[in-house]
Amino acid sequence: MMLGIQRRLNDMGELVAAAAASHAPGIAGNPQGAGEQGARFYAGMDMIREVFAASKPDVIIDICNEHFVNFYLDNMPAICVGVADEYVGPIEPEERVRIPRRRIPGHREPGTAIVAHALDSSFPVSFSEELKLDHGAIVPLHFITPELDIPIVPIIVNNIAPPMPSPRLLYQFGELLRDVIRARPDSVRIAVLGTGGLSHWVGTPSPTGGPIDEEFDQRFLSSLEGGQGHALADLTDSEIGLAGNGAHEVRNWICVLGACGDAPAEVVAYEAVNAWVTGCGAAVWHL
Amino acid sequence: MSTYQAGKLLFQMQHDVDLRMEFQSHPEDVLGRYDLSDEERRAIMAKDVAFFYVRGMNPLLLIATSWTMGVTMPEHRSALASIERRA
Numbered sequence: 001m002m003l004g005i006q007r008r009l010n011d012m013g014e015l016v017a018a019a020a021a022s023h024a025p026g027i028a029g030n031p032q033g034a035g036e037q038g039a040r041f042y043a044g045m046d047m048i049r050e051v052f053a054a055s056k057p058d059v060i061i062d063i064c065n066e067h068f069v070n071f072y073l074d075n076m077p078a079i080c081v082g083v084a085d086e087y088v089g090p091i092e093p094e095e096r097v098r099i100p101r102r103r104i105p106g107h108r109e110p111g112t113a114i115v116a117h118a119l120d121s122s123f124p125v126s127f128s129e130e131l132k133l134d135h136g137a138i139v140p141l142h143f144i145t146p147e148l149d150i151p152i153v154p155i156i157v158n159n160i161a162p163p164m165p166s167p168r169l170l171y172q173f174g175e176l177l178r179d180v181i182r183a184r185p186d187s188v189r190i191a192v193l194g195t196g197g198l199s200h201w202v203g204t205p206s207p208t209g210g211p212i213d214e215e216f217d218q219r220f221l222s223s224l225e226g227g228q229g230h231a232l233a234d235l236t237d238s239e240i241g242l243a244g245n246g247a248h249e250v251r252n253w254i255c256v257l258g259a260c261g262d263a264p265a266e267v268v269a270y271e272a273v274n275a276w277v278t279g280c281g282a283a284v285w286h287l
Numbered sequence: 288m289s290t291y292q293a294g295k296l297l298f299q300m301q302h303d304v305d306l307r308m309e310f311q312s313h314p315e316d317v318l319g320r321y322d323l324s325d326e327e328r329r330a331i332m333a334k335d336v337a338f339f340y341v342r343g344m345n346p347l348l349l350i351a352t353s354w355t356m357g358v359t360m361p362e363h364r365s366a367l368a369s370i371e372r373r374a
Binding site: 068069072074161202204 | 295301351
């Protein structure tokens with residue numbers, strides 16, 4: 001997709017790392033409940049942390065989703081980009097996620113650049129200086145950058161209230177993120193992180209009798225590993241919805257796919273964790 | 288009837304501690320400011336999660352905000368399970 005961003009001869013911005021991981025509150029809040037499955041999942045998150053540490057990002061674009069924390073149905077943005085110098089999170093009670101609430105540095109300028117280019121390219125984005133961050137933004141970040149000291153640009157996607165932005169739109173938005181990063185005139189090092197999914201049902205009895213659809217999850221992860229991520233942009237609402245109303249969060253992963261192109265991912269963890277009520281995956285791209 | 292107004296009340300109580308405290312002390316005053324049906328007013332006062340679920344309130348909204356009615360998470364799950372048993 002041509003996004004109309006003029007590449008410069010002195011392209012200096014760099015996408016230095018990319019990853020995606022589930023963000024179920026229990027991952028941080030209920031480590032005992034998952035037993036050996038949890039240990040294997042945490043080992044995968046350790047691998048992502050090492051990749052991010054080695055890549056030394058100056059900024060992390062944190063693609064997560066709304067949970068009726070910031071927006072109600074009177075004004076639900078499809079994609080909202082944080083453009084603040086600082087955020088606060090996680091906003092949940094500490095006993096739920098066991099991550100102390102704290103101030104997290106933001107980086108205003110990349111956020112505003114993303115919004116400007118996205119609007120130039122007809123993407124339906126809004127922006128906010130007052131995004132509240134919940135487990136969706138914070139849980140994977142907590143494992144990847146435990147000090148939460150690298151400035152972030154949170155991007156909140158509507159994956160909860162139909163009509164939602166399509167996987168195709170999120171893939172294309174990921175392509176735009178990549179182009180915005182590469183077109184930067186400075187030497188800022190940027191990482192992207194997508195959070196959420198995989199299969200799970202939230203606040204509703206599962207019609208299949210269980211919260212997790214391992215077959216859906218494995219198909220999804222196989223596409224990532226096989227460098228066929230672009231095909232996931234063709235997923236439909238109904239195909240994703242069969243894996244749970246929470247499975248729509250895979251849009252956040254698909255956005256990362258757009259940024260990474262067809263580079264194969266390394267799936268560093270997958271566990272169907274009933275205690276966390278979620279098919280929990282984690283993947284990293286070696287860029 | 289849409290559950291939009293009831294959901295809006297629950298969403299706003301989630302974020303506004305003053306509204307939540309007013310609801311606890313003078314619930315009828317708060318409910319009177321929203322365009323709610325008699326059934327919705329009854330359901331809120333009765334902490335009837337199942338009513339709103341069956342009426343189509345977004346389940347992610349409902350589970351995020353039912354605590355503002357005084358519903359605990361086990362009570363929420365139990366209410367959903369009772370719907371499943373009746374189905």
